[in-house]
Amino acid sequence: MSTLWRRLRAAWMTLTGTGAAASVAFGLLVFASVLASLAIPRDSSGLRTSALRQMIAASPADRAVVGTISLPAAQGSFGLSAGQSPAAGIHSIGVRLRSWLVAAGLPVASDPPAWSGLASGYGPVSGAARAAGRAQPQFEVAYRTALPRYSHVVAGHLPSGGTATVVQAAVTTSTAARFGLRVGTRLTMGPVPLVITGIIRPVHQSADFWTEDPAVARPTLIQGTSGKPGHWAGALFIGSGGLPVVISGLNDNLMLLTWDVPAALDRVTADRANALRASINALASSGLVLQGAVSTGSGSQTCPTACPSTIPPVAVMINSQIPAILTPFLTADNAVAPLLGLLYVSLAVLGAVVVLLGAGLVAQRRAAEFTLMRARGAALHQLGWLVLRASAVIAAVAGAAAAALALWLTPGGGNQVSWWLAGVTIVVTLAGPVLISVLPQRVATPTTGRPVSQSSGRSRAVRRIVLEVALVAASVGGLIVLRKQGLSTGNAALFPSAAPVLVAIPVAVVVLRCYPPAARELARMAGRSRGVAAFV
DSSP: OOOHHHHHHHOOOHGGGGGGGHHHHHHHHHHHHHHHHHHHHHHHHHHHHHHHHHHHOOOSSOOEEEEEEHHHHHTSSSSTTSSSSSSHHHHHHHHHHHHHHTTTTTTOOSOOOEEEEEEEEEEEEEEEEEOOOOOOOEEEEETTTTTTTSSEEEEEEEOOOOSSEEEEEHHHHHHHHHHHHTOOOEETTTTTTEEEEEEEEESSSSHHHSSSSSHHSSEEEEESSSSSSEEEEEEEOOOOOGGGHHHSSSOOOGGGEEEEEEBBBGGGOOHHHHHHHHHHHHHHHHHEEOEEOOOTTTTEOOOOOOOOOOSSOEEEEEEEEEEHHHHHHHHHHHHHHHHHHHHHHHHHHHHHHHHHHHHHHHHHHHHHHHHHHHHHTHHHHHHHHHHHHHHHHHHHHHHHHHHHHHHHHHHTOHHHHHHHHHHHHHHHHHHHHHHHHHHGGGSSOOOOOOOOHHHHHHHHHHHHHHHHHHHHHHHHHHHHHHHHTTTTTTTTTTHHHHHHHHHHHHHHHHHHHHHHHHHHHHHHHHSSSSOOOOOO
């Protein structure tokens, strides 16, 4: 262990030359600056995400994206006509809708699962018990793909998927009790014969599967008028095998196709919320146009490029309450975003300034070393390589350690801004020492022993003052221009993005100007007490 330590120490001395101790301090400054640039924005993003998910959990709105289209609009495009495997066509559109939503950034939930289906519209049904004083009950025939996942069989079995002339159907326990239905009961809806094969109990009763149409879960009383008595409305669930009979036997103009994709909003982060709301709003305003599919012997096939003109595209109407759930959080988040941006960029700029001060300390420690090397004929690019090599090692070690610690302290708080700010700090770490150490060596130091003229020092001070005043004036002018023109010219987003940088520049100038006299005053005050040592 001691041998390894000696080797590491020797390698460090070779790498950093006469600035070994100063380079350690420089590395600590880089570590602290990168850590602040990463951890603070990531932690803030984590807090914002936590607030978003609390607001989502407290919202009673539905968390699903629902696509609907009338059956006539889809017939012929996806094989939804009788005898052409309607269930396969409905499933095909559902898969493509789900894929499109996933590509748009929607986290799809697996529990409760997504479902798709067909609803026939309400019509009178014979064979069901009629309540006293009420008209003949009306039923809706509903096909739902995820019926086994949303129900529990109490008696009998779910409708079969095979083709049959008598359509098998299932009803909920509430519907069976209201209309006196049991396994084996035969009903007639227009020309379509139905038989009850199962009694089911709803599962996930708060999901859209049951709330999208209240009569699906339990019968609904439809109030009548003065000349027409009211009636009860219920629903019959059929399997894929009954779809051709229902589509051909009932009025298809009343039939509606529905695709429901539940969203896992508990996986949405604060940084993705705005893009998700914009995507869903765009879908809701314009709909989702899906290209048609040609019918083959085994089902339907999507056209790879352009479908024939006889197969028109299908426009699916999109509806969702997700934008309404996200809007309150995004309104509050946008209000504080400029302040957070100012904080992030100001910390990054101050961190870069601190890194430059550390680079200046290293350059001061190695100034005599570089002057000697220049006197012996070393070129500027050789000095630059020596400094860049040491800076690269410091940036790699300190940056990696800071990044690892920031990721450990702020798990799951991803924020792209934090990595950009940390990258700026790393760039300053690499370029700052090279510029500060090598540029003064462009002119060889006099070897005659004569003191350097004070006029050059005064000229440098004057140039620095002029540069600082110009930077402050440009920043103030930029803030004034952005404040006056940002909202009136439609560039409102430019102001909060550019303002932090413009504010941070005067802050950095003031800090650099106030630091030396403040440090001297503190050192003078500390020198009055015994046993106190001050180092700047």
